[in-house]
Amino acid sequence: MLLANNWSKRVKSKTIILLAISISIFFSVVACSGGPQATVGIKPEIVVDYIHKVAESDRTAYTKHVINRLKKLEGEDKPKGVVPAEATESWKQSNGIPLPAQMFRMGAELASESGNFTIGLISDWNINDNQAPRGEFEKQGMKTVVDTSQPYKAEREIAGKKYFSAIYPDVAVAEACVTCHNNHPIHKERYPDKVFKLGDVMGGVVINLPLDS
Ligand code: HEC
Structure with a gap:
């Protein structure tokens, strides 16, 4: 019972x-x-992380699985590659394919068309003059990212508009990043002492997310 x-x-x-x-x-x-x-939104610092994750993954996949395969096939040297082409700045005029930075920019331009956010590349060792760090936020952010390998985030104003901005480390994830930059004539001329190694922070990915007033 x-x-x-x-x-x-x-x-x-x-x-x-x-x-x-x-x-x-x-x-x-x-x-x-x-x-x-x-109706409760996602915090801007999380949104920029999401945007960055997708952009960074696309860039790494393009470099590792497209650019690398032009010279190496599954780890083996293959001078003529899978297809007889090279990654070159003048890819439109020659038998080439876009550089990772150019591929990134084309995607960034399409993504920015909607006006929701902008995304771009900068570096203290820039080859392209338009990609030098500008203003206090980018200069301080670039320094922090290189020193700590951690993202740098803050609110800032650009042309009177408020943004939540972030700079993420752009890392040499593939041998191709390092060899191409180290051997580029502009890099050699401007930064003769800067020799990138695999895993180095080579620059930064800047994301600007407009904030509603
Ligand atoms: C085949 C050559 C090549 C490869 C591979 C390459 N880059 Fe670049 N990269 C360039 C050139 C040239 C530029 C400047 C031209 C431009 O942006 O249009 C550039 C631009 C950049 C920039 C912007 C600052 C600047 O130099 O103007 C960063 C940051 C960068 N690359 C990092 C990387 C990383 C990280 C990788 C690997 C994931 C990589 N690059 C792979 C040639 C290369």
């Missing part, structure tokens, strides 16, 4: 727990599908 009583108590308490879980799941589903919580 005592045993049966205990058993029925346990069944009751389990039923109550199950019911409580079901109710909380029901309310979470309702809230996520458009309840009051749907």
